[in-house]
Amino acid sequence: MRRLYVVILLLLTLASSAQDPEVFLREKGYLVRGMSSLNLPANRKGWWGLSPAIAVKYGLDVSEGFDARMDPYFSTEAAQEWYEDLLERFEDSLLADYAFVYGPAPATRLSFDAVEFIKWKKTIEDWKSMEMDELPDFSDQKEMAVSGSFYWSDVPAVMGWNAADKRFFEVANPGIQNDHLEIDRTAVVRMNPLPTKDQLVQLFELARVKDSTALQGLMATRNRIENDIPDPSTHTRITYRVRSGDYLGVIANRYKVGLSDVKKWNNLRSDMIRVGQELVIYVPRGVDTRVVTAQAAERREGQVRSDEEDREEVQYKVKTGDTLWSIARNYPGISADDIMRWNGIDEGIREGQVLLILVKSSTAQ
Template sequence: MKKLFVVCALALFGTAFGQGDSTAVTRPADTLKPRPVAARVAGLADVAEVAFSATDSARMRDHELAARYDSLWMGELRQAAERFPEMYEEVRLAALENAPDSIPSFDTEEFKDRLERLNQKTPFNIVYSTSLESVVKTFLTRKRDLMERMLTASQFYFPMFEEALDRHDLPLEIKYLAIVESALNPKARSRVGATGLWQFMYSTGRMYDLDVSSYVDERNDPIESTEAAAQYLKRLHGIFGDWDLALAAYNSGPGNVNKAIRRSGGYTNYWNLRNFLPRETAGYVPAFFAAMYIFEYAAEHGLGFTPAERPYFETDTVWVRATLTFDQIARVTGVDKEEIAMLNPAFKLGIIPKIDGKNYVLRLPRRAIGTFVANEEAVYALAREELKKKENALPQLVEAEDRIRYRVRSGDYLGKIAERYGVGISQIKRWNGLRSNDLRIGQRLTIYPRKPVTTPKAQASGSGAEVAGNTGEGPRVHVVREGDSLWTISRKYPGISIENLREWNGIRGNNLQPGTRLKLCNCSS
């Protein structure tokens, strides 16, 4: 169970420092009684003024040097965030590029000696290969700026990773895997939908209790996803008994590693299996070793970065007792919405929901938590008042179980699909890691529909929508009216395609007779 705790947060989040549980407070925030504030009696119009006054006082008490460090590092992260999509692609592709023929001051024999030293102090099987040397050279030349930015960002994330890895008794060098996976971007998303610092696919994330809904994606939460990654890697090592193979399985799945073992004639050494693995996985472990080498020998290669005078943010968390928006929190605490978003990347829409059976926490700079708690009742009152004014302004919650898998058909385009399911084109692109509006026939899309999908799961075996969750029992028959066509009927019933109607009703052409009763399910009546 999550707790209210004061932490020195690495990478904006981090883990608690100190001995024992001295930094932990076990009471949830809603058991703390906020002191009376004028906003509670003066009306909602005074909330912002009172809150900003309280925030100003809190900031005056904040240690000036600590506040300056926080401000500088927030600027660093904001600047890095603008480049993260580019950085992510650069890291993923670096292992597949051809390195320059030669680079100044790179001594292959010295490189081999350093690899041997790394091999002696890690449980990984680090051996020299021309492919590994090629990746390192690429990092040192074409990706040099990228590596320097990673060195800067790592000062936030690595201590947090190390704490989790140590807790699970895993090699601390696994922290370098996040460089290859996400370029240290907590909101990275691959073309196939893998998400977060550790690039969890939906199904794998669910295996390790990472919630996904229209509001929340805990794969983007650095603390939750790091814990899940540590558990998953520990499990993979338990299966293969070898860290190189565990990493390969993390990238391509245990099934692909097992197939490579069979195709190789039974070898269990990664370097003997490499040619039997998927192309990306063949470059994955060398990219990991290259990242490890670069970080361990950054100074020797003259790589520069911005050193952190204090490589953490002081943050605190508080339970959320009602649905709040980042905008409402910003107005009451005085913390910029952008900073709130960076501290809380799991919340996709700038909204922290309150759902029966689920509790979420808000993370803020420590200096702002007191302001929030002191004005807690006022901010909830503000949220209730604004919700009344906007009525149904907040999007309807759609749990991950209610997603659909849609197969693109001839004539489909993003606008058409988005309209059918009551979602935005940008949402479909974000959910599926699409960089353009182009679609190909047969392509699978993950969609979290706003319009109800009434087709039962068993009906989804045909073309079009493959429903992963059912929001209710819908009509089973449609009576054809004048002007109806298969296309207009399919649009009335999200999740049902023209091909479904043809198959379920034995239709070959396009002509429909008024009065005809069309089955809307793969059923007998």
């Protein structure tokens, strides 16, 4: 009976040791050094070069805001569980080592290749001669699980830390990546002292405000993409008020943008616009809107020569199929250029547009 008790006690001791990251690192730490000399896939990170799939399988959180693979303690615990499963599967430590580094399938092939197996054994012996890493000492730090949206940059101010405190927080929490812990993620962080309930409430409130702002920015970006609105870094947004003689083609050409773009930006289903209507236009950087607008205003004022001042003013309403040249033919001695000059317009006209015609009294219609 006493012998059975000793065996049970020994098994419990071994099980306890197997769960100690320090013990596993002493036994298999050569893998850490050895893998650092290999060109492993970019998605394998941390001390033990764990892939995202393996890390998640063994309980590690992997996200943009917190990657537990980068934490030596958390990654060692997961690596130990994975290694134990590999050892149980292959029943050989060298094959388990190979599977840990290269994957179970290559390890299976290695088991049937004596030459490569001997080479691998020599590689492991070389790795074991390297200096081993040691786990950092965070024994004076307390651990706390944080779930939900959380911004790491807010912690120093809320906790009242100085630069040294902030730096120590970063060193003690290598799993922290970027600045934001996503709302559906969990991170285990080390701090001493831990934040109070009020401080946590403050941190989550700051996160809520930032999330709201980020959501507004996301919706604005989505709206910009859906409506083909140019990037603000390359275009300037202006509001243009339609004046007499304007039409979409002239306005678009004036500001070096497409007619279809102007219609999209303003939800226009046709080319029809009205005097006084405000249009949003995204003008490419490099186009001086002040100069363009001033030139357009000058053209809209029209120009009448001194020898034309005694002519009679006639208003002509543009009909379907009209062009400036066909209209000019109705008035002897008047050209299309005269009509453009008097009205301050370009060649394009639209149905319903009213044009000023200066005619001699004998030709007025």
